[in-house]
């Protein structure tokens with residue numbers, strides 16, 4: 001029999017509970033830092049949100065690296081979009097082969113469990129926006145073979161086959177026949193369908209087309225923070241019914257009520273500063289974007305109110321109330337955003353999230369599910385042929 005006092009110590013010790021959990025972050029854009037800034041993730045970086053040193057401090061076990069093609073810079077399809085995807089995919093593979101003592105490339109839930117047990121970090125890939133599919137069904141399998149295990153059909157710009165929440169076209173566009181074919185091909189291969197960034201119509205078309213669990217890799221709840229990027233209560237319930245998981249984003253604009261309005265005002269105030277930084281940068285389009293983001297990061301920190309990790313847990317609570325404990329996870333969007341919660345500045349601060357979950361009364365087994373267990377279950381279901 002267990003010694004009750006020993007048991008009590010174990011369950012009330014937040015760092016131990018955090019350490020024991022398999023932590024899976026569904027979305028980080030660090031991939032673009034690897035490509036455009038040539039950052040060395042083995043070092044503690046003085047900027048950004050993720051490197052191996054801070055990931056180990058934060059107890060991270062698995063990272064889905066986003067393969068993100070910015071359509072304005074690289075095209076919404078065609079050879080340039082595909083090349084942009086390919087060099088990011090190569091960068092993730094290179095990270096694992098160059099530093100096998102830290103990282104291991106992974107594609108399955110079993111890989112993640114094994115790698116976590118070995119003390120390394122699993123590196124996985126998801127594709128954000130279907131631009132690199134280039135409207136060719138055979139490319140879905142191409143990216144599967146390269147290791148991509150989730151795909152969101154559109155980022156903030158609609159594709160011809162899937163509507164985005166970020167543009168006008170998306171207001172009336174869902175999935176067309178090709179889009180539905182893409183979802184069926186993903187189901188066949190074992191690629192998870194991601195609804196983050198999609199239009200409401202595309203959301204419903206995906207949920208109604210997919211025969212496998214559907215996920216949102218980095219989204220929040222519209223009932224708390226009313227932005228088009230977030231999911232309505234009906235959507236959360238419907239996604240949970242597929243067996244899927246809503247992974248809550250850490251980005252203040254999507255989790256803090258009223259933040260989006262304040263940020264728009266600040267964006268107008270700093271637009272000249274941002275433009276100047278871009279003009280003065282002599283590098284390529286990716287480096288001009290880095291220069292713009294650098295100014296935004298500094299100015300947001302000065303001009304916008306701080307947001308706390310407690311707000312992330314508000315979204316987690318809301319999803320749990322609507323759909324139960326089995327349908328919620330985490331998707332940080334680290335290195336894809338210019339502002340993060342004040343007490344979750346980088347992956348090293350992940351224990352603060354667990355501490356807040358414990359404060360709200362979640363048990364260790366609940367926390368295991370939220371931090372990664374639910375996503376491992378979905379991965380296993382989607383992998384099953």
Ligand SMILES: [Zn+2]
Nearest residue numbers: 128197218336
């Ligand atoms: Zn995103």
